[in-house]
Amino acid sequence: MSMKAVVFRGPYDVGVETRPKPAIRDPTDAIIRVRLAGICGSELHMYRGIQKTGTGHIMLLMGVHIEGHEFIGVIEEIGSDVNKFAVGDEVVSLFSPVCLKCWYCKQGLTNRCVEGVAFGTQKLDGGQAEFVRVPFADGTLHLVPPELDESLLIMMCDIFPTGYYGASRAVEGLLTQHQSPLTSFRDAHSTKVSLKGQNGHTNGSTNGLTNGQTNHHTNGDGPFDPLGSSVVVCLGCGPVGICAITTALSKGIKTVLAVDSVEDRLSEAAQVGAIPLNLSKHNILDEVMSRTQGRGADAVIEVVGNPAALKSAFELLRPCGILSSVGFHQDELPFTGLDCYLKNITMNFGRVPVGTVFKDALECLKENQGALKNYVTHELSLDEAATGFDLFEKRVARKVVLRV
Amino acid sequence: MSMKAVVFRGPYDVGVETRPKPAIRDPTDAIIRVRLAGICGSELHMYRGIQKTGTGHIMLLMGVHIEGHEFIGVIEEIGSDVNKFAVGDEVVSLFSPVCLKCWYCKQGLTNRCVEGVAFGTQKLDGGQAEFVRVPFADGTLHLVPPELDESLLIMMCDIFPTGYYGASRAVEGLLTQHQSPLTSFRDAHSTKVSLKGQNGHTNGSTNGLTNGQTNHHTNGDGPFDPLGSSVVVCLGCGPVGICAITTALSKGIKTVLAVDSVEDRLSEAAQVGAIPLNLSKHNILDEVMSRTQGRGADAVIEVVGNPAALKSAFELLRPCGILSSVGFHQDELPFTGLDCYLKNITMNFGRVPVGTVFKDALECLKENQGALKNYVTHELSLDEAATGFDLFEKRVARKVVLRV
Numbered sequence: 001m002s003m004k005a006v007v008f009r010g011p012y013d014v015g016v017e018t019r020p021k022p023a024i025r026d027p028t029d030a031i032i033r034v035r036l037a038g039i040c041g042s043e044l045h046m047y048r049g050i051q052k053t054g055t056g057h058i059m060l061l062m063g064v065h066i067e068g069h070e071f072i073g074v075i076e077e078i079g080s081d082v083n084k085f086a087v088g089d090e091v092v093s094l095f096s097p098v099c100l101k102c103w104y105c106k107q108g109l110t111n112r113c114v115e116g117v118a119f120g121t122q123k124l125d126g127g128q129a130e131f132v133r134v135p136f137a138d139g140t141l142h143l144v145p146p147e148l149d150e151s152l153l154i155m156m157c158d159i160f161p162t163g164y165y166g167a168s169r170a171v172e173g174l175l176t177q178h179q180s181p182l183t184s185f186r187d188a189h190s191t192k193v194s195l196k197g198q199n200g201h202t203n204g205s206t207n208g209l210t211n212g213q214t215n216h217h218t219n220g221d222g223p224f225d226p227l228g229s230s231v232v233v234c235l236g237c238g239p240v241g242i243c244a245i246t247t248a249l250s251k252g253i254k255t256v257l258a259v260d261s262v263e264d265r266l267s268e269a270a271q272v273g274a275i276p277l278n279l280s281k282h283n284i285l286d287e288v289m290s291r292t293q294g295r296g297a298d299a300v301i302e303v304v305g306n307p308a309a310l311k312s313a314f315e316l317l318r319p320c321g322i323l324s325s326v327g328f329h330q331d332e333l334p335f336t337g338l339d340c341y342l343k344n345i346t347m348n349f350g351r352v353p354v355g356t357v358f359k360d361a362l363e364c365l366k367e368n369q370g371a372l373k374n375y376v377t378h379e380l381s382l383d384e385a386a387t388g389f390d391l392f393e394k395r396v397a398r399k400v401v402l403r404v
Numbered sequence: 405m406s407m408k409a410v411v412f413r414g415p416y417d418v419g420v421e422t423r424p425k426p427a428i429r430d431p432t433d434a435i436i437r438v439r440l441a442g443i444c445g446s447e448l449h450m451y452r453g454i455q456k457t458g459t460g461h462i463m464l465l466m467g468v469h470i471e472g473h474e475f476i477g478v479i480e481e482i483g484s485d486v487n488k489f490a491v492g493d494e495v496v497s498l499f500s501p502v503c504l505k506c507w508y509c510k511q512g513l514t515n516r517c518v519e520g521v522a523f524g525t526q527k528l529d530g531g532q533a534e535f536v537r538v539p540f541a542d543g544t545l546h547l548v549p550p551e552l553d554e555s556l557l558i559m560m561c562d563i564f565p566t567g568y569y570g571a572s573r574a575v576e577g578l579l580t581q582h583q584s585p586l587t588s589f590r591d592a593h594s595t596k597v598s599l600k601g602q603n604g605h606t607n608g609s610t611n612g613l614t615n616g617q618t619n620h621h622t623n624g625d626g627p628f629d630p631l632g633s634s635v636v637v638c639l640g641c642g643p644v645g646i647c648a649i650t651t652a653l654s655k656g657i658k659t660v661l662a663v664d665s666v667e668d669r670l671s672e673a674a675q676v677g678a679i680p681l682n683l684s685k686h687n688i689l690d691e692v693m694s695r696t697q698g699r700g701a702d703a704v705i706e707v708v709g710n711p712a713a714l715k716s717a718f719e720l721l722r723p724c725g726i727l728s729s730v731g732f733h734q735d736e737l738p739f740t741g742l743d744c745y746l747k748n749i750t751m752n753f754g755r756v757p758v759g760t761v762f763k764d765a766l767e768c769l770k771e772n773q774g775a776l777k778n779y780v781t782h783e784l785s786l787d788e789a790a791t792g793f794d795l796f797e798k799r800v801a802r803k804v805v806l807r808v
Contacts, residue, residue, distance in 0.1 A: 103699065104723065108588035109581075111748055112723035168586050176580060177513075181764055182572050183757055184512035295507065310741060319508065319516035320754075329741025337714060337733025340753035344515055349741075350724075350748030353587055360585055 005066045005129035006385040011049030014389050022133035027081035030137035037128045038070030038154040039388050039400045041238055047389055063122035069095035070157035071127030082137045090144040095158040098139035098355035110355035130404055151376040152369055154401055163243025164361040165352035166326035170299035171251045173322035173346055178226035227252035233297045233316050234258050236304035237265035239399050244301045246368045249273045259284055262395050272371045288316050302327050307334045323347040376401050409470045409533035410789040415453030418793050426537035431485035434541035441532040442474030442558040443792050443804045445642055451793055467526035473499035474561035475531030486541045494548040499562040502543035502759035514759035534808055555780040556773055558805055567647025568765040569756035570730035574703035575655045577726035577750055582630035631656035637701045637720050638662050640708040641669035643803050648705045650772045653677045663688055666799050676775045692720050706731050711738045727751040780805050
């Protein structure tokens with residue numbers, strides 16, 4: 001039996017082709033009849049043909065394969081070892097299989113699952129197709145929650161958890177710095193704030209502009225609010241950036257400076273509550289310094305994935321600042337060991353453990369769905385996939401989904 | 405009035421000269437009559453003449469100045485704004501003044517105090533002299549605790565807090581990873597372990613060698629011990645490395661692999677409880693992999709401060725590992741953005757906030773003084789400073805102090 005699928009054939013060349021319908025290969029597999037598939041920004045690296053490899057790392061992402069690591073659908077068939085799901089279940093998939101059995105999965109470090117090859121690569125066909133085979137279905141799939149519109153739910157495959165993780169690592173870093181006896185004179189317990197379920201921000205009620213002059217010297221009598229008094233920069237306001245900004249505000253950061261060069265993206269950033277700064281109109285360093293008494297940002301969330309963004313992230317941070325990077329970097333680091341030593345920097349890099357944060361991220365998305373409900377700007381048919389990639393690559397579309 | 409002082413005159417050239425006795429300059433100053441001064445490893449960068457500067461950073465460390473940022477003595481004179489101390493008090497100094505008034509000091513980030521120029525540089529004369537002027541005495545000095553021998557107390561000026569911080573940041577990173585809902589499936593509270601005051605290790609009772617085969621798959625019924633099951637590498641077993649190893653073991657890490665190429669240093673590392681690995685005899689990567697089921701170290705403490713050590717630290721870490729670097733780095737980072745992304749690494753760099761960790765580090769040193777009591781191998785007179793630098797630079801001495 002055959003099916004239609006969006007096939008990557010080379011740089012700037014994707015198209016719908018007829019392919020064999022996938023079958024169960026391992027007993028932990030499930031076959032999904034796809035209903036909705038997203039086009040993700042991380043696919044553009046490949047689409048543009050600029051996927052590089054590091055010394056000693058083999059990445060075979062350029063070969064012909066079926067695109068797509070964001071998809072929602074109905075279970076068509078399951079293997080004999082799938083225990084959590086039944087045929088007919090409506091499910092949403094993570095961007096990469098999660099085996100739940102390896103050492104990393106058992107810890108919760110599902111981002112380094114030893115079976116974790118991404119969908120939509122030469123190693124594992126993706127979900128921009130009528131059907132897709134999902135390995136380790138029990139770890140990789142989640143039941144569709146009834147409360148969320150499908151066009152928002154598609155964000156849960158990758159971009160919302162990725163933005164959620166980028167922002168939450170920054171928040172976690174700031175809280176740790178403020179609570180740890182290693183870096184704070186405060187009682188390690190008096191300002192304890194739970195990372196989970198915190199909601200210091202009412203989304204949509206302010207545009208955030210009035211928060212720019214927050215007083216950072218509230219070391220006196222009142223209770224100190226380490227998140228509310230922090231200035232956080234988000235570099236990049238594409239889909240992941242918007243998700244990161246939404247999360248940061250939701251977790252109690254009051255001042256998020258959102259940096260991009262695309263006006264439409266900056267408008268969206270302002271709408272969810274950030275202070276928009278256009279790279280081509282503002283001196284970003286001056287803007288950050290003027291809001292921090294000349295110190296620099298307390299944390300920077302970097303979602304862009306190029307050396308210019310990483311260099312900017314480093315320069316915008318205050319000494320002892322937190323750099324949370326979820327961008328996909330392929331180049332040399334644009335700062336030296338001396339820079340790191342002198343800035344006393346704390347950094348984390350890499351992809352989200354999406355299996356681990358899925359539930360908390362989903363709660364955050366539900367709470368903020370009002371602000372994000374118009375986020376998908378283009379819903380096309382599977383046959384129009386080439387147009388969808390083109391629109392997204394040219395930044396005409398915020399987010400494109402394909403109806404199968 | 406004049407005094408004797410150890411003067412840095414150029415690479416490999418220090419000597420005792422007659423200098424004017426320092427006087428109170430600012431009302432927050434104190435003048436200390438020095439009794440004991442240490443020679444610190446970080447002075448060797450300068451001594452060897454290999455202090456570099458980064459682009460845009462001005463470091464004037466090479467000029468003629470009085471050496472020494474480790475000293476203990478008696479207060480000879482105080483300025484009108486010194487409130488915590490009186491003439492005659494016995495005090496130990498931090499390696500760098502702490503004003504307690506700037507934004508960083510108020511947070512606890514005393515490592516970035518805006519007044520924090522180090523003693524023993526062209527900007528601030530050091531304590532290898534009969535007298536030394538101490539700026540911001542209230543923040544920079546601590547009363548000599550009665551319980552500790554002077555030759556151990558001199559370690560509190562710099563090397564013990566530095567090693568303590570390097571190890572504690574690694575421990576903090578591991579605990580955070582195991583407790584955070586972002587990176588762990590565990591209940592965020594069930595395995596809560598306080599960073600402060602924890603003592604999972606009885607020093608001296610084992611040499612640590614029997615801990616190398618710790619089972620890392622204790623995910624079953626028993627309580628999970630995130631620190632006891634971790635494998636931590638300390639790169640560098642000089643004075644700071646020994647302090648870091650002592651701290652890591654004291655905080656509940658059971659397996660510390662200590663890496664160096666100097667046998668005497670490795671003997672000391674083994675004596676305090678680490679597993680010694682000689683760079684010139686062992687394949688360090690194989691040793692780490694064999695103890696971690698091929699994953700790599702959970703955390704690496706890097707105290708050396710050169711690119712080879714940093715490269716090794718990166719390579720020895722498992723995915724999602726913690727790199728805690730307190731080495732003074734002056735070169736390019738020996739790994740790329742792609743490396744960082746693929747390893748999902750968490751890193752922190754830079755000097756210790758010594759004002760913040762002083763009390764906790766002192767408690768840790770007191771608890772472990774038995775293991776470290778013979779650490780100072782050479783006590784010389786001030787007049788023999790040149791010999792002291794030479795012995796230390798050639799790694800003949802573990803630690804040299806000068807009796808004034």
